[in-house]
Amino acid sequence: MFSKVLTVDDLGSINQGLNTILETLGVKEIHQSHYCDEALLKIKKSNMDGDPFQLVITDLSFKPDHHNQKIVSGEGLAEAIKEEFPDTKVIVYSIEDRIHPIKRLIQQMQVEGYVCKGRRGLQELSEAIKKVYEDQIFLSSEVSGVLHSNNDLEIDDFDIELLRQLSFGLSQNDISDYLKKKNMTPSSLSSIEKRISKLRVQFKANNVIHLVAISKDLGLI
Amino acid sequence: MFSKVLTVDDLGSINQGLNTILETLGVKEIHQSHYCDEALLKIKKSNMDGDPFQLVITDLSFKPDHHNQKIVSGEGLAEAIKEEFPDTKVIVYSIEDRIHPIKRLIQQMQVEGYVCKGRRGLQELSEAIKKVYEDQIFLSSEVSGVLHSNNDLEIDDFDIELLRQLSFGLSQNDISDYLKKKNMTPSSLSSIEKRISKLRVQFKANNVIHLVAISKDLGLI
């Protein structure tokens, strides 16, 4: 079993349930952080000392504070960890149950596990830790369909940016001008119409309002 | 101090931090529920037995389950409690930090306190319990501006319904027809345009897409 684990959340108190799980599994050293920046520092230090954390368990959402933090979310933390210390295993443990952000964590950030907080959260977290220790990926039963549902596989960064600009209230003409100014392609009004139309078909949206609402519900934007 | 308190969340394990707070404050009887329906049953029973819960502390979001529940959210639970047992104090303790849902809890549901989960969550919860015991209302510092910001005071149920229908992809014409069919007033296309225009001004939205996006961010819909 892992011998040195870091847990990161913004509870402001020790997370007793989580600690108990880790102790039960035989983890010797259990450390805690309440801030992402502090967590990353601890991880760096442990690596410099030659005694790195083998596993990091982090929440996703951290409330802002009077302290200004560079990293403000578990997603950012996961990204930073995987960039600098790709061998450190990461399990994300959060209330989030929307497909897209989780897919992003697994596919882009390459985290080893995702567990939904909730009724079976701690049980699943225990399973997740065991699986990850055996070099497997673990996904909560609630979101196990994430990797197979190729519903939004063909949605690229351009689409996301398009949806974001739309949700900011730009007209399709505005977006076209914006893209032309930045010399990005495609930028024609016609192309933008086409993309939006494609997205609307994919998400079965009646119009752009509906499309943006769906995108927000899915956590796409 | 309260002597009999019920806590409701879907953690699936005892919430040790919360229990400790309650014990420290001198609460004798601490009960727990993991489902809203079960919580309401316990409250009913305690009232029938002549030994009612004096305070209920509940989360807002409960993950659905294989059990089908009548009440699926803390908001519904608060509503049911206040309807049937208006003397029972209710404090909501949740991650939610959007203004509107919280305003709704305080103003519509008449709950006595709202505490944001987060860094200072448990400390604030302790303060909240003491305040509520003294017949005062308590709001987390994060959301203390809620009651004064009269930004959306003049938004009524019609507006909400309008925004919801828009987010479902109905055209303004569709909505007009829908309202006419239900003999609801106003129902004319012109009135709908007017309402939407008013909302757009209030929220400084460039178009309906923007308006719906903002409404979703605020938790209005």
Next chain:
DNA sequence: TATTTCCTTACGGTTTTCCACAAGGACATT
């Protein structure tokens, strides 16, 4: 009763979105 105010409804004109079709260019295959 007369007046004011507010809300609903209607109408016309402009802008934007929606949609089908078509032309041009980049790239790979034959």
Next chain:
DNA sequence: AATGTCCTTGTGGAAAACCGTAAGGAAATA
């Protein structure tokens, strides 16, 4: 070189949204 495919861009017309103006009606006020 010729062909086909994919992507980008353009065009035109119908539908919907946007915006100002105005008429009608209900309730409150004088």
